Amino acid sequence: MRILITGAAGFIGSHLVDRLLDDGHEVIAADDVSGGSEANLGGRTALHRVDVAAPEFADLVAAEAPEVICHLAAQVSVRASVEDPLRDGQVNVLGTVNVLEAAHRAGTRKVISTSSCAVYGVPDALPVGPDGPLRAASPYAASKAAGEAYVRMYAELHGLDYTIMVPGNVYGPRQTPEGEAGVISIFTAALLEGKPTIVYGDGSNTRDYIYVADVVDAYARALTAGSRARVNLGTGVQTSDRLLHTLIAEAAGAPDAPGTAPFRLGDLPAMALDPAPGAEVLGWTPKTPLSDGLRATVEWARSR
Numbered sequence: 417m418r419i420l421i422t423g424a425a426g427f428i429g430s431h432l433v434d435r436l437l438d439d440g441h442e443v444i445a446a447d448d449v450s451g452g453s454e455a456n457l458g459g460r461t462a463l464h465r466v467d468v469a470a471p472e473f474a475d476l477v478a479a480e481a482p483e484v485i486c487h488l489a490a491q492v493s494v495r496a497s498v499e500d501p502l503r504d505g506q507v508n509v510l511g512t513v514n515v516l517e518a519a520h521r522a523g524t525r526k527v528i529s530t531s532s533c534a535v536y537g538v539p540d541a542l543p544v545g546p547d548g549p550l551r552a553a554s555p556y557a558a559s560k561a562a563g564e565a566y567v568r569m570y571a572e573l574h575g576l577d578y579t580i581m582v583p584g585n586v587y588g589p590r591q592t593p594e595g596e597a598g599v600i601s602i603f604t605a606a607l608l609e610g611k612p613t614i615v616y617g618d619g620s621n622t623r624d625y626i627y628v629a630d631v632v633d634a635y636a637r638a639l640t641a642g643s644r645a646r647v648n649l650g651t652g653v654q655t656s657d658r659l660l661h662t663l664i665a666e667a668a669g670a671p672d673a674p675g676t677a678p679f680r681l682g683d684l685p686a687m688a689l690d691p692a693p694g695a696e697v698l699g700w701t702p703k704t705p706l707s708d709g710l711r712a713t714v715e716w717a718r719s720r
């Protein structure tokens with residue numbers, strides 16, 4: 417299949433490039449390299465340097481005529497979105513509209529788009545299912561929720577098929593401190609270098625961590641399944657900041673003795689995603705235990 421990936425030079429996007437090339441697909445990689453790195457592609461495919469919100473992106477889609485677009489390019493930082501909500505909206509809302517319009521005009525069959533668990537804000541109960549109410553608590557969450565609305569609207573208006581992916585906190589090799597699971601990069605780098613680490617509050621805030629190979633497996637399945645589905649890419653398991661520190665310290669062979677600081681304003685207290693029912697339509701389940709995924713992530717960081 418001929419597949420265009422936006423955000424292909426990024427953390428998740430580059431793993432998806434690897435996975436789809438390994439599966440024998442033709443991959444067109446697009447990224448403006450504002451966040452990712454061409455090195456993540458390891459020379460496996462050419463990179464089209466283009467802004468997803470620019471007219472040149474539509475030209476690329478028209479010229480390449482992909483059957484499916486996997487849309488991962490985004491402004492990914494919650495903090496940056498609070499500081500510059502216009503820039504966040506430019507990339508995450510207008511960029512998504514540009515991707516959908518270009519796909520529609522080029523006759524693309526399906527767009528697999530990327531939202532975030534941030535759209536749920538503080539849910540009434542955990543784990544939150546894929547029909548949980550959207551309660552954006554940051555410009556980033558609002559722009560991701562708006563992107564979802566546009567994806568659904570293009571299906572209704574133009575019959576453009578979709579799967580909406582809603583990842584929890586994704587971690588693994590090539591991740592950077594900026595993303596939603598950035599704490600794993602930060603703890604890993606500090607613990608490997610013998611530098612101090614900080615856990616906020618009493619360390620009881622939780623997140624749902626999902627290994628990157630499991631995430632890209634869901635995208636690979638969605639090429640041929642999950643029509644008009646919305647899928648939570650999570651494990652349903654909450655991991656506290658304090659337990660996460662212990663697990664990374666173990667993997668790094670470092671002392672498990674973080675310093676503490678007060679909770680930060682705006683930090684959400686807890687998250688866990690119920691992948692059912694969407695995951696069933698993809699035949700997808702997360703397979704990588706957190707301890708195995710963290711070991712692989714720490715080994716990758718050690719080797720750099």
Ligand SMILES: NC(=O)c1ccc[n+]([C@@H]2O[C@H](COP(=O)([O-])OP(=O)(O)OC[C@H]3O[C@@H](n4cnc5c(N)ncnc54)[C@H](O)[C@@H]3O)[C@@H](O)[C@H]2O)c1
Nearest residue numbers: 423426427428448449450451452467468489490586595596
């Ligand atoms: N990592 C996580 O924990 C997580 C969780 C939920 C959702 N997501 C979403 O997954 C997707 C991938 O995130 P990631 O963690 O790989 O982050 P990343 O920063 O590594 O990848 C994003 C890529 O998009 C590119 N990009 C940014 N703006 C662009 C633009 N205007 N035009 C073209 N390319 C642009 C960046 O250069 C980067 O390579 C994003 O949509 C993000 O919001 C990530």
